[in-house]
Amino acid sequence: MKRFFQYANKKLENVKFASKTKFLIFTILGGTILIGFLMFISIFALKYDFEVLFENLTKPQVKLEEIKDIYQVNIKETLSAIKEKQISKAEGVEVLSLAEQIIKKQWKEYKKETGQQIGGLPEFANNWLNFFLLSSDKLKQSEFEERIIQNIEKKIKSINKKITKLIFILNEKNTINTKQIINNTILETNSLNIYLSTLITNNLKRAISKKEANDRLFSTSTLMLVFLITLSFIFMILISIIIINNFQELHYSLEENVARKTKELRALNISLESRVKKEVENSRKKDNIMFQQARLASMGEVLHNIAHQWRQPLGALMMIIQGFGSKFERGKLDEKFIRSSIDDALRLGKNMSDTLDDFRNFFIPNRAKQIFEVKKAINKSIELTKYQLEKEDISLEFNSNITAKIYGFKNELIHVVLNLINNSKDILSSRENLDKKRILIITKQTKRKIIINIIDNGGGIKDDIITKIFDPYFTTKHKSMGTGIGLYMSKQLVERHMNGKIYCKSIKHKFGTEKLFDSAIFSVELPLEEKNYEQKKS
Template identity: 60%
Template sequence: MTLVQFINQKLETIKFSNKTKILITIILSGTMTIGFLMFVSIFALKYDYETLFQKHTLPQVDLEEIKDIYRVNISETLSDIKDKQISSQDAIEVIYLSQQIIRKQWQSYQKAANMHIGGVPYFASRWLSLFLVTPNKPEKNVFQQGIVEKISLKMDELDAQITLLIDRLKAQKTQEAAAMIDSIMLSTNSLNIYLSSLITSHLKQSISEKQINDSLFQTSTYMLILLIGMIFFFITMVLLIIINHFKNIHNYLEENIAEKTHELRDLNNSLEQRIKREVENSRKKDNIMFQQARLASLGEMLQNIAHQWRQPLGSLMMIIQSFESKFYAGKLDEAFVSSRVKDAELLSSNMSETLEDFRTFFNPNKSKKTFHIQDVIQKAIDLSKYQLEKEEITLRFFIRNDIEAFGFKNELIHVLLNLIGNSKDILAGKTELHEKIIHIISKQNEESIFVNVIDNGGGIKSDIIPKVFDPYFTTKHKSVGTGIGLYMSKQMVEKHMHGKITCKNLRHKLGTKDFFDCTMFTIEIPKKQIDLGEAEDE
């Protein structure tokens, strides 16, 4: 009698419920053992990799940042001082800020390099080390400690030299400051060499610990596979013995399943009818929602038309008023009438095109055409010039070479009109400005076309900039702004031109001697237009 037959005979005398309990016990004990080993292995590896990251990777990042600050912020600033490419005040601010960042990063490095990682991962790693033979991980060696001490001393010396240099710059002693720059730059290069050596040391230590972690992971994996194989063997034996009982249960269940299947078929037939009725009701609801969405879109389109017509209507009113003023002044001649009639025809043509553009705005599958950026910007300027002249605003247009684009010409004109109109409204209220200026700058690179609209209206508050493209958001009075101009501009640029429009504050001279607080809107249009298709646009 073999061992397997003996086990089978003994197990046949055991009740089926007891066999089930035995199987469950084996499965649970095996699962708990595997789970415990996985728990210990995972947290041990977590401890090892956290140690690798916290004590070596993070310090390397901190050291690289310190090195970059010394090389870029301090060395290049000193070079700019020497070449007189930066003012003393700006240089002092840059150097002072760089020193603060360096000290903060150096403290962060020392904290990371000396950090002790405890808790569950630490105890799991210690427990696993009792069963696995692993080499001791290298601690911070004497070479690293010596370099750290040299770097600290070098940084203190460099800070003292920079402080003395800043005092010379504040006292306007430029010649003495220039004489110190070469010495400071030499010290900076020397410090960067020490930093590179320390980074290399950490990198070598990281590689060493990585090899140890790989060995630990491989050993843990083998142990886990062995344990899983043993548990699988015992479970398989018990399953083969009790499988006969399941065959009897299977026959019994087949009869019940056949009966239940017949009942389910009857139920499915009734469910099909109910589903058809629900689908029809759902389609009716979808049609109602579609009609409501179309009505909402129509209302929004009317608001957009009103917004786009506001500026040309104002210009037409000024043309009419100019006829009246010229008539009473006795200066109404044929040349003036012809000029103003042409301008009025241009405005009315643009209003007519506005209707067509907004009629097809939500169906952007209209034809795209090739056009010149200079023509588009010039047309927007022509449509705005009367209101700009009224507010005594100077608008200048800069373009090096004419740029050819492919897309919707009128929509780009509408976007520019919105931006010019917004700048005009802001500048109109700035009575303290002796010069009200708008600059439009167009340029390109290999992939995109850029159009920048800059005004010296004082900029936009930082908490408002993220909201300027939101629908119905406006800082103007309701009689002046509707809050949808920039929103519609963003939709046109992004959806129909596949570009983007951004806004930011900056300081700019705008062709004068003084710096102004300015706002710049940037339109970026890709040269290679992407045809997304009608379905995706909808």
């Protein structure tokens, strides 16, 4: 059984699910229809047999009995009455001819009824059933029956002749032969009656045998039907079981598949997780490298700035030292000169030292968060870029009365503002035909946040790059100028370390003049976390 199912499953493997379902439905439908059909056939075949039994074999017997009665009662009695002269000749003739007519009519009807075909659905069903049972039981008249009928017909005819003759004789008032003829006729009538009785008996016997045959047929057909129905039922069930089993198998295999795939997916998920982790690690490393690069880049710029800031006091210091020599040579080295020179030299030295500290504070990573004034941080950024802005002849304006303090990495905010100023500076320095190059820093403080806007009249940002402007390695500047990291790094710092936002757009700004300049505005939004701040403070 198992092997059979396996075989069936194997065969059904390549059949589509929908086809299988259709096949199952058709099998059930077909089985039902077949069973129904067989039921109908059997019912109608039974009906046919019943009809044959009644109409062809039973009903005609009535006619035969009537004929028999007419001969017995009407003809025989009348003839006897005529013989005994109990009735008049005329009366006798009338009765006889009437009886003759009735007999003729009844015989005709009998013949008609026995030969009658049932037809219609029952016969059709019977034929079908016979076809199925491979038997043919056409109701055939036996030779014996035929002969009796022939004899009956012959007798009827001869009786008829005799009666006609008798009637003729009676009408001629000839009474000589009357008695003899009547006797003969009565005799013949008796024999006819015997024939008729025999026919009736025969017919009844046939009906009985027919009924027996029917019974046999019924039981056989019932058996056959039961067999067929059982067969189709079994076939139906078998097909259903096979298909259902196949479905089950399919279901199991699918379930198995799903389980396997799930497992694979899980494995993939795990490997993906590790890969993602690795990639994240990689990207973090990359970011770190980029930050390093960016730091180096801005370090270079700031170093440039520092160099310039050192150059002036250094020049003055050298002049003071040379002044000592020169004054000494000239003999003019007086106390006043020495004092003022020393004071100045010390001040200059201190200044240089401070500048160096700025640089150090800015670039030596200061990992500790602190509370600091935003304004001071911005001022520091401006200081660190002052020299470059002067060199590019860019005026920077920053007037702010904000007092907001935030808790975070001061150097990072300085760096962000520095980057944004440098970005504006780079754009402005590439605009050679610009009359006045300006950068404006405006700060706005609300209850919850502080916004630092850095505006430059460098022409604004083109639409096609505005979405890419914070992408890493994106730069509009010449390769040697920009690393393309500054803005990306600023965004990272603002979003990751300060929980803030950074965005930019093109605007038109007057910069305090009558003219409208195409400008770019970069905004840094920093949340003022009062609670946080208070906590840290305490």
